[in-house]
Amino acid sequence: MPTPPASAPSTGTRVAVIGGGPAGLMAAEVLVAGGASVDVYDAMPSVGRKFLLAGRGGLNLTHSEPIEPFVGRYAARAEAVRPWLNAFDAPALRAWAAGLGVETFVGSSGRVFPTDMKAAPLLRAWLHRLRAAGVRVHTRHRWQGWLASGALHFTTPEGEVTATPDATVLALGGASWARLGSDGAWVPWLAERGVAVAPLQPANCGFDVAPTAEGRTGWSDYLRQRFAGQPVKPVVASVTDAEGQVHRQQGEFVLTDTGIEGSLVYAFSARLRDQITAQGQAVFTLDLLPDHDAAQVLAEVRRPRGPRSLATHLKSRLGIAGLKLALLHEVLSPEELADPIRLAGALKALPLTLRSPRPIDEAISTAGGVPFEALDDHLMLRAQPGVFCAGEMIDWEAPTGGYLLTASMASGRLAGQGVLAWLAAARATSQT
Numbered sequence: 001m002p003t004p005p006a007s008a009p010s011t012g013t014r015v016a017v018i019g020g021g022p023a024g025l026m027a028a029e030v031l032v033a034g035g036a037s038v039d040v041y042d043a044m045p046s047v048g049r050k051f052l053l054a055g056r057g058g059l060n061l062t063h064s065e066p067i068e069p070f071v072g073r074y075a076a077r078a079e080a081v082r083p084w085l086n087a088f089d090a091p092a093l094r095a096w097a098a099g100l101g102v103e104t105f106v107g108s109s110g111r112v113f114p115t116d117m118k119a120a121p122l123l124r125a126w127l128h129r130l131r132a133a134g135v136r137v138h139t140r141h142r143w144q145g146w147l148a149s150g151a152l153h154f155t156t157p158e159g160e161v162t163a164t165p166d167a168t169v170l171a172l173g174g175a176s177w178a179r180l181g182s183d184g185a186w187v188p189w190l191a192e193r194g195v196a197v198a199p200l201q202p203a204n205c206g207f208d209v210a211p212t213a214e215g216r217t218g219w220s221d222y223l224r225q226r227f228a229g230q231p232v233k234p235v236v237a238s239v240t241d242a243e244g245q246v247h248r249q250q251g252e253f254v255l256t257d258t259g260i261e262g263s264l265v266y267a268f269s270a271r272l273r274d275q276i277t278a279q280g281q282a283v284f285t286l287d288l289l290p291d292h293d294a295a296q297v298l299a300e301v302r303r304p305r306g307p308r309s310l311a312t313h314l315k316s317r318l319g320i321a322g323l324k325l326a327l328l329h330e331v332l333s334p335e336e337l338a339d340p341i342r343l344a345g346a347l348k349a350l351p352l353t354l355r356s357p358r359p360i361d362e363a364i365s366t367a368g369g370v371p372f373e374a375l376d377d378h379l380m381l382r383a384q385p386g387v388f389c390a391g392e393m394i395d396w397e398a399p400t401g402g403y404l405l406t407a408s409m410a411s412g413r414l415a416g417q418g419v420l421a422w423l424a425a426a427r428a429t430s431q432t
Contacts (some may be wrong), residue, residue, distance in 0.1 A: 011035040013423050015044055016165040018143050019049025021181075022405060023391025023412035024171030025126060030416025031169075032133045033067040036423070037165065040135060041154060042181065048123045050173065051181040054405070055119025061097060064091040064106045069204040073403045075270060080372045084410035093114055093406055100125040111402055134198035142424065143172070145189035166426075167386045171412060174366030174392040175200040184366075186393065194383035195279050195374050200364035203397040204404075205269050206261030210281050212357035223330050226258045227323045236287040238349075239268045242278065247271065250290055255323065260284070267399045270367065273357050284351040288324050298344040302387045310337060320347065327352075367397040378418025379411065386422065390415040 015031050017024045020042035032038045040047065054060070061068060067089060074081045094104045094112060102122045103115045114122060131137065141154040141161060151162040175184030187197050209218055218224070233252030240246050253262035265272075268284065275282035289297055297318065305313035314320040320328070328337065331350055336342040360366060370389050374382055379394070381387045390412040398404050 004302055010037070011423065011427070013037065013166040013418055014039070015167045015169065015423075016041060016163050017169045017171060018042075018152070019136065019169075019171035019173060019181075019391070020044075020139075021171060021174040021391060021408070022048070022051055023408040023415075024169065025130065025392055026412030027169045027171060027388075027419070028135050028418040029126075029133075030413050031419060032130065034044070034416070036420065038135045039165070040130075040137045041141040041143060042137070042139050042161075042182045045139055047127070047137060047139065048119075050177055050182060051123060051405075052119050053180060054176070055117075058113055058117040059119040059122065060111050060113060060400070060402045061104060062093045062112045062403070062406040064090060064110045064112055070151075070403070074396060074407065075398075077372070080397055081407055081410075083377070084407060084414055088406075088410040088413050090406060092401070093409060097122060100129065110399075119279050143186070145186075145192070151282065162286055167388070167423055169388045169390055169412075169415050169419060171390040171395065171415075172393045174369060175360050176202065176363040176366050178361050182366075182392070186386055190370065190381075193381070195370060195381060198368040198371055198395045200360060200368040201273060202357045202360040203269055203273070203367040204266040204359040204364035204400050205273070205360075205362065206256055206259060206265060206274075207272060207282075207284070207354040208356050208358065210257040210353040219255075220330060223326050224257050225253070227255050227326055228324050230255055231262070232260075232286075232323055234290060235264070236290040236319050237264050238285045238287070239267060239271050239275075239282070241271055242275070258357075260352065261358070263400060264286060269357070269399075270397055272354060273367075276354065280355075282354045284352045284354055286327075286352065288320065288327075288350055289318060290346050292318065293349075294344070294348050295410045297347050299339065301340045301344045301347070317348070329396045360363070361412075364400060365392060365397060367395070369393045369395045369396045376418075378421060379415045380422060388415040388418050 014037045017028045017040045018037060020040050024040060028038045028040050030247060041319060071078050071082050071085055090232055097104055100122060104112050105115055106112055123412060141156050144153040144155055146152050151164045154161040172186045173182030182202050190197055231252050231254050234250060236247040236248055238246050238252045249264060249267050251264035253260050253264040272282040300317040303317060314325060326352060328346060332346055370393055379388050379390060381389065391408040394411065399405060
């Protein structure tokens with residue numbers, strides 16, 4: 001059975017948490033344990049829908065790597081996110097899951113999963129514990145911003161509902177997978193309250209390839225019909241950033257009808273997206289033979305092949321066949337394929353030119369949102385005292401691998417603690 005949360009005597013204060021994803025539920029857990037009366041509101045018929053979708057292929061809770069490289073995954077926002085993770089890191093998250101009766105293990109990639117790989121048992125145990133502690137969950141309550149009176153405004157199947165809590169936690173997500181509840185509809189309501197929200201953009205997303213020199217849009221019919229949906233592996237990808245620094249990582253990705261997607265692409269998605277914004281396109285460079293050095297590849301390509309075709313020669317000497325061979329034909333002209341130096345160079349550095357990220361609703365997550373400058377150290381909106389933010393609606397991003405979920409939950413925990421501290425300060429002031 002889940003370990004019940006330690007609870008403090010009731011403070012008589014009511015807190016609304018809007019959004020029933022991991023960040024919102026974590027905030028609710030902290031709040032009810034601190035003595036607050038908590039209502040969680042969610043637009044969907046049930047809470048945690050994106051959490052359940054993320055766990056469909058195995059719930060990646062967090063990552064086991066040391067804290068410094070872990071924090072580095074948050075790139076430009078690493079130092080802003082660091083305090084969240086110092087207070088609730090990967091080991092703390094694993095201990096929290098164990099308290100719900102969910103044991104975890106570290107996979108070969110360093111990623112951390114529940115032993116049964118499933119999200120649903122963890123979510124059920126979590127909701128059971130929250131309800132047992134007194135948290136009230138209101139589904140099919142779609143937030144519509146604030147009324148002129150300052151009350152929270154919801155629409156429900158039964159009509160309009162208002163609430164006037166002592167404090168509010170917004171955990172509304174970004175704008176990806178709108179059908180699961182994260183649609184970004186909250187942006188104008190915060191803007192009306194003086195919060196300059198950074199535009200929401202796709203993160204951990206796929207990309208479409210650029211038109212060819214011949215004017216063809218995307219992949220050839222041959223490549224798309226024969227190989228769409230297949231993985232490209234093993235490869236090392238590299239991207240050069242605006243400062244000229246080259247970033248490299250080994251892994252795999254998937255060919256789509258219009259371009260590329262998958263874990264290796266997601267690892268570079270922020271840099272690729274920003275490069276496309278600045279320059280109109282980005283280059284994703286592939287080392288198709290990461291276990292061979294350049295000299296070895298050139299020597300094998302130059303080796304006389306006699307009557308054998310180029311395809312047979314590359315397969316026998318370097319193991320290049322199938323999708324990797326098709327990508328060479330997609331990018332190189334017949335003259336370049338016949339040039340050993342150009343061919344060997346492409347095998348070690350094949351450039352895929354990308355023209356646009358896929359639409360935001362297809363992305364795993366989003367960048368943009370409430371800037372850190374609009375929040376205090378406890379994640380309260382400076383322009384709206386008593387309103388706190390948590391999770392993906394804040395302007396940070398991270399690659400897949402457990403980093404998104406860990407930071408979302410850590411931010412929810414911090415927001416919950418911030419609410420309790422703010423309410424305690426308000427009570428102390430009223431009593432003096």
